[in-house]
Amino acid sequence: MAGDHGSEDLVLGAIQAARDFNHEVVLVGDSQKLKNILTNLVRTISEQAGQKSDFRESIATKITVVHASEVVGMDEAPLEALRKKKDSSISVAFQLAKNGEVDAVVSAGNSGATMAAAVKSLGRLTGVSRPGIAGIFPTLKKPLTMVDVGANVDCRPKHLFQFAVMGAALSQLLIHEENPRVGLLSIGEERGKGNILVKKTHEILTGSSLNYIGNVEGREAFQGNVDVMVCDGFVGNVCLKLSEGLAEAMVSMLRDEIAKNFKAKVGYMLSKKAFANFKKRTDYAEYGGAPLLGLDGTAIICHGRSNALAIKNAINIAAEMVDKELNKLISTFLTDNSEAVSALE
Amino acid sequence: MAGDHGSEDLVLGAIQAARDFNHEVVLVGDSQKLKNILTNLVRTISEQAGQKSDFRESIATKITVVHASEVVGMDEAPLEALRKKKDSSISVAFQLAKNGEVDAVVSAGNSGATMAAAVKSLGRLTGVSRPGIAGIFPTLKKPLTMVDVGANVDCRPKHLFQFAVMGAALSQLLIHEENPRVGLLSIGEERGKGNILVKKTHEILTGSSLNYIGNVEGREAFQGNVDVMVCDGFVGNVCLKLSEGLAEAMVSMLRDEIAKNFKAKVGYMLSKKAFANFKKRTDYAEYGGAPLLGLDGTAIICHGRSNALAIKNAINIAAEMVDKELNKLISTFLTDNSEAVSALE
Numbered sequence: 258m259a260g261d262h263g264s265e266d267l268v269l270g271a272i273q274a275a276r277d278f279n280h281e282v283v284l285v286g287d288s289q290k291l292k293n294i295l296t297n298l299v300r301t302i303s304e305q306a307g308q309k310s311d312f313r314e315s316i317a318t319k320i321t322v323v324h325a326s327e328v329v330g331m332d333e334a335p336l337e338a339l340r341k342k343k344d345s346s347i348s349v350a351f352q353l354a355k356n357g358e359v360d361a362v363v364s365a366g367n368s369g370a371t372m373a374a375a376v377k378s379l380g381r382l383t384g385v386s387r388p389g390i391a392g393i394f395p396t397l398k399k400p401l402t403m404v405d406v407g408a409n410v411d412c413r414p415k416h417l418f419q420f421a422v423m424g425a426a427l428s429q430l431l432i433h434e435e436n437p438r439v440g441l442l443s444i445g446e447e448r449g450k451g452n453i454l455v456k457k458t459h460e461i462l463t464g465s466s467l468n469y470i471g472n473v474e475g476r477e478a479f480q481g482n483v484d485v486m487v488c489d490g491f492v493g494n495v496c497l498k499l500s501e502g503l504a505e506a507m508v509s510m511l512r513d514e515i516a517k518n519f520k521a522k523v524g525y526m527l528s529k530k531a532f533a534n535f536k537k538r539t540d541y542a543e544y545g546g547a548p549l550l551g552l553d554g555t556a557i558i559c560h561g562r563s564n565a566l567a568i569k570n571a572i573n574i575a576a577e578m579v580d581k582e583l584n585k586l587i588s589t590f591l592t593d594n595s596e597a598v599s600a601l602e
Numbered sequence: 603m604a605g606d607h608g609s610e611d612l613v614l615g616a617i618q619a620a621r622d623f624n625h626e627v628v629l630v631g632d633s634q635k636l637k638n639i640l641t642n643l644v645r646t647i648s649e650q651a652g653q654k655s656d657f658r659e660s661i662a663t664k665i666t667v668v669h670a671s672e673v674v675g676m677d678e679a680p681l682e683a684l685r686k687k688k689d690s691s692i693s694v695a696f697q698l699a700k701n702g703e704v705d706a707v708v709s710a711g712n713s714g715a716t717m718a719a720a721v722k723s724l725g726r727l728t729g730v731s732r733p734g735i736a737g738i739f740p741t742l743k744k745p746l747t748m749v750d751v752g753a754n755v756d757c758r759p760k761h762l763f764q765f766a767v768m769g770a771a772l773s774q775l776l777i778h779e780e781n782p783r784v785g786l787l788s789i790g791e792e793r794g795k796g797n798i799l800v801k802k803t804h805e806i807l808t809g810s811s812l813n814y815i816g817n818v819e820g821r822e823a824f825q826g827n828v829d830v831m832v833c834d835g836f837v838g839n840v841c842l843k844l845s846e847g848l849a850e851a852m853v854s855m856l857r858d859e860i861a862k863n864f865k866a867k868v869g870y871m872l873s874k875k876a877f878a879n880f881k882k883r884t885d886y887a888e889y890g891g892a893p894l895l896g897l898d899g900t901a902i903i904c905h906g907r908s909n910a911l912a913i914k915n916a917i918n919i920a921a922e923m924v925d926k927e928l929n930k931l932i933s934t935f936l937t938d939n940s941e942a943v944s945a946l947e
Binding site for chain 2: 332396397407410411442443444447451452453455474475476477478479480488489490491492494495496497498499500501502503504505506507509510511514515517518520521523524525526527528529530531532534535538539
């Protein structure tokens with residue numbers, strides 16, 4: 258129900274996920290409203306594409322609606338909102354997951370409330386102290402997985418180690434990297450560089466079974482030479498938002514400069530396809546959303562500004578996380594490294 | 603003597619600062635080598651511009667050379683290098699500053715060694731616990747000053763408060779902002795958002811005489827709606843390097859896309875001026891270097907990759923910091939706020 262764009266884009270993303278990837282989707286929220294949007298969108302798409310009634314029928318079997326009478330606002334305090342609004346779409350969605358009626362939850366709503374409801378309903382995987390949020394960033398090569406991008410602002414070394422394990426498992430399964438390279442975000446590549454947290458985490462990672470390549474600087478993030486970047490949730494969230502802001506500002510500065518003279522405008526028209534491809538390569542929507550890692554279940558937090566493409570891709574990634582048994586791999590990695598961690602606790 | 607490009611670019615920057623801004627510059631390093639570079643560059647510039655001998659004479663009076671027999675390597679451990687190499691260019695330069703023979707030091711060498719030599723030779727301003735490094739970032743409006751971008755990786759709230767004071771003073775004098783807006787880098791704008799360090803710093807800043815606008819997210823950094831951004835040196839350095847890396851990666855992705863087809867290449871040729879202006883707006887060299895704040899003196903750390911333009915601008919900014927009496931303003935701001943800080947210690 259939530260998200261900045263209203264429900265229309267979310268429902269459209271769900272329809273596209275059902276149509277393009279054959280996923281079954283349950284929409285949770287004001288059922289009358291959602292059914293209306295669903296009917297209208299399916300009709301429009303059928304008409305536009307000249308599709309026959311079998312499209313409508315197939316969508317009807319793949320998308321169902323479950324009612325929730327309340328919505329957690331984007332700016333509400335998460336815990337208080339969940340306590341007050343027992344019948345919020347976020348709570349109901351995770352209740353469905355808890356009961357095994359759905360395999361995964363995708364939310365573009367209040368991210369703090371999504372995280373809290375996920376942990377409360379699904380619980381943590383054995384061996385995980387704190388679930389983390391994975392951000393997936395475009396780079397010059399394959400996408401980079403960064404953990405944690407916002408769930409845990411004050412961390413201890415073992416938390417960062419668990420983020421590394423969970424990020425490595427996600428990267429291996431989703432980005433198709435055998436033995437992904439894990440780096441620790443720091444301010445210099447040498448062993449002694451970093452704050453106290455990073456220095457201690459470096460020791461644990463060095464003794465682990467992960468493919469740990471050492472400290473990595475922010476400079477390297479977008480070169481594509483590291484697959485998993487580990488940091489605390491404060492640093493990760495700052496990086497996430499700074500990157501978004503810088504990318505937007507750069508596009509806007511370039512647009513400014515191009516608008517200033519006629520020749521440049523003509524040039525822009527000719528390069529339009531290149532700009533579109535560029536936009537696609539840097540668009541957050543290509544990666545859908547941010548997987549929550551370390552839950553005894555599957556959930557993805559989407560940007561409040563998510564468009565239909567982002568929702569469609571997030572649903573598909575959630576399905577992949579379930580199908581490829583991400584949590585099983587995380588547990589294996591944790592067991593493999595239990596000694597490395599306990600030795601330093 | 604140091605820097606990634608060798609001494610040629612540094613000397614050229616010094617010549618340009620003398621020629622364009624009328625500054626007197628002392629070059630510190632291998633005197634024979636520096637004099638040769640200087641003579642060659644002055645000759646080339648005179649010939650190219652068809653300038654008469656008065657250019658040579660004026661440069662000769664404005665640029666002098668002081669010998670230092672050693673160089674601290676870019677990758678050397680700062681403290682050890684300074685201890686071993688008493689006659690390094692960095693040490694000699696700060697000795698000149700200590701003796702009052704120069705007003706400011708500009709270094710493109712090992713930044714840790716520059717910082718350490720600066721603190722040791724010049725000492726700290728009264729009331730400053732830890733000097734910080736200011737990064738100056740391009741935005742859609744006026745440049746943003748970020749403190750600390752790397753000197754202090756583990757900080758307490760009072761350190762962040764002092765960074766705020768020093769950054770505000772710098773922004774007010776250099777970026778010409780009356781009463782610059784100070785923001786605290788965090789992961790949400792609401793009062794309760796952030797890690798423990800940020801939450802406590804927020805309290806001090808709220809009670810201060812600074813124009814404190816509250817928590818600011820990384821997203822906002824490049825919009826130009828905040829003049830000074832405060833953070834610990836770990837977060838700041840990560841942001842600095844991440845921004846550089848992202849900007850480079852974006853330019854490289856766009857270039858890739860444009861190279862893919864002929865029409866786009868023609869388009870690029872037509873938009874060339876727009877791209878050049880864009881590059882100028884985002885070029886770190888426009889801002890020269892990173893001022894060290896909180897010293898009882900003046901120093902600027904330049905990027906190891908500094909070109910002549912960066913050095914010229916850094917020399918000019920150093921001169922402005924001296925002329926406009928930055929340290930006096932920092933001291934005034936600190937005195938104005940001594941109660942706000944001591945109340946929370």
